[in-house]
Amino acid sequence: DGGITQSPKYLFRKEGQNVTLSCEQNLNHDAMYWYRQDPGQGLRLIYYSQIVNDFQKGDIAEGYSVSREKKESFPLTVTSAQKNPTAFYLCASSIPGTASYEQYFGPGTRLTVT
């Protein structure tokens, strides 16, 4: 089955620790995205990548970092500099070069930092 996988589904960390969220896709999409969702709110863009070895900051990149070494993978690191990291994190991918920008989403990772 083609799709996007995120792991783990639930993640618990102590304050001050960095944590890396995994996102893998086998859709052969060039573009990948990370979003943050807080309760009762919409999605806010953290980082996005249009192609391997290139990525851009989104609207709320502070305290986060990413890498894009492979087309299939776009891991997100939540650093200790992120002031309020507890949230639901969603990864998505899309086919660039089309006018639609329809995005395909993974199941999400719920991160709780205490």
Next chain:
Amino acid sequence: SQQGEEDPQALSIQEGENATMNCSYKTSINNLQWYRQNSGRGLVHLILIRSNEREKHSGRLRVTLDTSKKSSSLLITASRAADTASYFCATARITTDSWGKLQFGAGTQVVVTP
């Protein structure tokens, strides 16, 4: 900042009734998309309408777009309990800086009771 604003924030209806939700946005767009999110899950793309289209249908879904009013509506006809979810509009604006990026609204939470 979030581009789309959905209205109402929450909607409760009975099975068989129609559900209508609205989305307003602020800047010019290339297309507007609607997504559904079941509780604790990723988003699923429902339908896309381009800026030069006024109405689009997909199964029980009907989307309208009024670019002069910068607004869109999503109608779900003959609702079912399985339609219970949050619905988000997302706008795409193709510029050098915003290529491939979607701006999401805060969503409308729909509850369909049997």
